[in-house]
Amino acid sequence: xxxxxxxxxxxxxxxxxxxxxxxxxxxxxxxxxxxxxxxxxxxxxxxxxxxxxxxxxxxxxxxxxxxxxxxxxxxxxxxxxxxxxxxxxxxxxxxxxxxxxxxxxxxxxxxxxxxxxxxxxxxxxxxxxxxxxxxxxxxxxxxxxxxxxxxxxxxxxxxxxxxxxxxxxxxxxxxxxxxxxxxxxxxxxxxxxxxxxxxxxxxxxxxxxxxxxxxxxxxxxxxxxxxxxxxxxxxxxxxxxxxxxxxxxxxxxxxxxxxxxxxxxxxxxxxxxxxxxxxxxxxxxxxxxxxxxxxxxxxxxxxxxxxxxxxxxxxxxxxxxxxxxxxxxxxxxx
Amino acid sequence: xxxxxxxxxxxxxxxxxxxxxxxxxxxxxxxxxxxxxxxxxxxxxxxxxxxxxxxxxxxxxxxxxxxxxxxxxxxxxxxxxxxxxxxxxxxxxxxxxxxxxxxxxxxxxxxxxxxxxxxxxxxxxxxxxxxxxxxxxxxxxxxxxxxxxxxxxxxxxxxxxxxxxxxxxxxxxxxxxxxxxxxxxxxxxxxxxxxxxxxxxxxxxxxxxxxxxxxxxxxxxxxxxxxxxxxxxxxxxxxxxxxxxxxxxxxxxxxxxxxxxxxxxxxxxxxxxxxxxxxxxxxxxxxxxxxxxxxxxxxxxxxxxxxxxxxxxxxxxxxxxxxxxxxxxxxxxx
Numbered sequence: 001x002x003x004x005x006x007x008x009x010x011x012x013x014x015x016x017x018x019x020x021x022x023x024x025x026x027x028x029x030x031x032x033x034x035x036x037x038x039x040x041x042x043x044x045x046x047x048x049x050x051x052x053x054x055x056x057x058x059x060x061x062x063x064x065x066x067x068x069x070x071x072x073x074x075x076x077x078x079x080x081x082x083x084x085x086x087x088x089x090x091x092x093x094x095x096x097x098x099x100x101x102x103x104x105x106x107x108x109x110x111x112x113x114x115x116x117x118x119x120x121x122x123x124x125x126x127x128x129x130x131x132x133x134x135x136x137x138x139x140x141x142x143x144x145x146x147x148x149x150x151x152x153x154x155x156x157x158x159x160x161x162x163x164x165x166x167x168x169x170x171x172x173x174x175x176x177x178x179x180x181x182x183x184x185x186x187x188x189x190x191x192x193x194x195x196x197x198x199x200x201x202x203x204x205x206x207x208x209x210x211x212x213x214x215x216x217x218x219x220x221x222x223x224x225x226x227x228x229x230x231x232x233x234x235x236x237x238x239x240x241x242x243x244x245x246x247x248x249x250x251x252x253x254x255x256x257x258x259x260x261x262x263x264x265x266x267x268x269x270x271x272x273x274x275x276x277x278x279x280x281x282x283x284x285x286x287x288x289x290x291x292x293x294x295x296x297x298x299x300x301x302x303x304x305x306x307x308x309x310x311x312x313x314x315x316x317x318x319x320x321x322x323x324x325x326x327x328x329x330x331x332x333x334x
Numbered sequence: 335x336x337x338x339x340x341x342x343x344x345x346x347x348x349x350x351x352x353x354x355x356x357x358x359x360x361x362x363x364x365x366x367x368x369x370x371x372x373x374x375x376x377x378x379x380x381x382x383x384x385x386x387x388x389x390x391x392x393x394x395x396x397x398x399x400x401x402x403x404x405x406x407x408x409x410x411x412x413x414x415x416x417x418x419x420x421x422x423x424x425x426x427x428x429x430x431x432x433x434x435x436x437x438x439x440x441x442x443x444x445x446x447x448x449x450x451x452x453x454x455x456x457x458x459x460x461x462x463x464x465x466x467x468x469x470x471x472x473x474x475x476x477x478x479x480x481x482x483x484x485x486x487x488x489x490x491x492x493x494x495x496x497x498x499x500x501x502x503x504x505x506x507x508x509x510x511x512x513x514x515x516x517x518x519x520x521x522x523x524x525x526x527x528x529x530x531x532x533x534x535x536x537x538x539x540x541x542x543x544x545x546x547x548x549x550x551x552x553x554x555x556x557x558x559x560x561x562x563x564x565x566x567x568x569x570x571x572x573x574x575x576x577x578x579x580x581x582x583x584x585x586x587x588x589x590x591x592x593x594x595x596x597x598x599x600x601x602x603x604x605x606x607x608x609x610x611x612x613x614x615x616x617x618x619x620x621x622x623x624x625x626x627x628x629x630x631x632x633x634x635x636x637x638x639x640x641x642x643x644x645x646x647x648x649x650x651x652x653x654x655x656x657x658x659x660x661x662x663x664x665x666x667x668x
Contacts, residue, residue: 009437009441010460012441013441013455013458014598016441016445016455016458017454017455017456018447019444020448020449020452020453020454021454021456022454025421025454025456025662026456027454027455027457028455028456028457031343032457033421033456033457035420035421035456035474037371038372043377045423045425045456045457045474046457047425047457047458047459047470047472048425048459049425049426049461049468050472051425051427051461051463051465051468052465053463053464053465054461054462054464054465055461056464060564069647082649083372086369087359087367087369089367089379089472090380091381091383091470091541093383093385093388094385103343104346107343107347107350111350111351114354115354118353118354118360119354120356121347121350121351121361121364122351122355122356122359122360122363122379123361123362123366123367123369123379123380123381124347124362124381125381125382125383125470126343126344126389127383127385128388129385129386129387129388129468129539130388131385131386131387131465131466131468132465132471134383134385134427134463134465134468135379136383136459136468136470137423138379138423140369140379140382170664176377247354268335286361290350294369299629329487329511332342
């Protein structure tokens with residue numbers, strides 16, 4: 001279960017169903033549920049609901065982009081467990097305005113990403129609603145049990161690592177909301193990252209095969225919020241070096257022009273859909289070299305896992321900071 | 335994929351993904367998708383979206399009833415394939431009015447049916463929305479491949495059989511919409527059947543084990559519409575005897591008082607969530623005796639499967655009728 005819902009409701013459901021979950025199954029509490037499949041393999045299953053005016057604004061994202069993104073965020077959950085996507089299910093409620101051309105373009109965007117990774121849509125529900133557009137995707141993946149990565153496996157001393165850059169999608173959202181999406185190249189690059197995020201499919205599957213990678217999850221609500229999930233599930237603390245956050249040149253450029261704080265966007269912004277994981281310290285050098293050879297991209301160490309009870313301690317060049325950062329919540333008040 | 339969506343959209347998606355569906359998988363077109371699980375077993379997966387003012391009216395169904403019903407309609411799909419439910423996933427979008435007590439009662443209703451059949455909720459998404467309540471359930475079941483029942487297995491000469499009575503839920507909806515739900519016992523019984531339908535879990539699983547049962551599906555949109563799915567998938571026609579439809583005493587009583595047509599409610603009304611299946615003629619007598627011993631309820635033969643190209647021919651006591659019946663579509667214009 002993605003932890004973007006009301007924490008009280010999720011905790012209450014987890015407690016209600018705790019005794020019903022069969023042995024070997026993982027229920028509420030990770031990116032995906034885990035079901036034993038055969039002796040060696042498990043299925044991972046995730047589901048996400050996107051509602052109009054809460055997760056997206058119809059006049060700010062094209063139906064093609066929204067179809068692509070609806071699938072991307074679910075494939076991201078699957079691959080953050082180290083699993084390969086197998087199939088998806090799509091439910092869409094449409095109002096009259098969206099019944100014709102809109103849904104065709106939406107389906108084209110969904111298909112574009114489906115076909116790129118050869119993940120078939122196997123079913124769903126298309127229905128009408130007088131209350132605008134709602135989308136629900138369920139994605140299923142398969143993983144060798146030895147390659148399954150949970151949020152609960154971080155160990156004190158592990159390095160905290162991220163793929164790609166952070167904060168681009170959050171900056172893209174800020175740009176869109178201020179109507180500057182067509183200004184120039186860096187603005188367009190950031191809005192594209194928000195509208196059509198690239199899920200780390202191959203990277204997640206590959207990191208799954210590495211035993212030195214301990215805990216892993218995707219970054220959907222900003223690491224200030226997401227990292228706390230790993231800490232809670234693993235019963236550990238963390239130290240984060242905010243001056244080591246990987247920031248794209250576009251983010252730095254736009255933040256300078258707009259006088260935005262790139263560190264806050266990188267830590268507290270949502271929807272990066274890159275990967276956050278922890279790595280045994282002694283094996284990190286080899287891992288990052290092999291990763292670079294394979295993906296031609298660097299990894300970034302942003303901190304370390306510490307002992308329980310510390311929460312997140314934030315450091316910058318000047319040393320320990322006397323403040324905290326919180327993560328992203330979808331714009332429910334719009 | 336449940337066929338209550340726009341037929342054109344479903345046909346277009348089925349065609350887009352046709353070549354991507356791996357061998358041994360069943361995609362869009364039955365109550366559930368089918369995924370090979372082990373050599374002998376398959377998983378069946380279904381998903382359904384319920385939207386406010388289209389599938390339910392907030393002031394006409396209690397949150398407890400809606401939670402129960404949201405799960406019931408999905409378990410009904412699973413069991414109509416002959417499968418046993420394994421687990422479910424629940425996404426709910428809530429507005430501010432539903433954020434507190436409403437969702438707790440909804441979750442209690444969902445839990446009530448989950449615990450009755452020991453089907454754990456393993457994940458989902460709880461999110462807020464300014465546009466009212468939307469619910470999406472994904473249900474997963476498991477079935478021995480020999481017991482899997484598809485819509486495509488009806489054979490000419492098969493008897494067409496239903497469990498339970500037909501039309502009660504549709505009458506219940508009519509009663510609710512006319513504000514008469516508290517009038518007297520038969521009215522309350524019919525509205526209860528609409529608000530908290532009992533899915534045929536044990537019956538579906540048991541019928542799955544019987545080789546003389548050929549095609550099977552659940553009745554969600556009225557048999558006038560649902561039976562056409564079996565005919566299209568099996569490339570057959572059908573003859574239906576409208577005077578053999580099983581009607582409850584409550585339905586007959588209320589229809590007499592209100593001057594409603596019980597045959598039309600039984601054929602065209604939706605949401606019965608009983609089972610519609612076809613049986614090899616020579617083995618029907620034994621099947622219905624064994625069924626009665628097991629469930630203390632009769633089965634009802636309502637017609638026969640005929641050769642292709644005939645569509646549905648409707649008969650009553652006077653012989654062949656010169657008319658057609660259509661099924662149920664959710665009340666989208668409310």
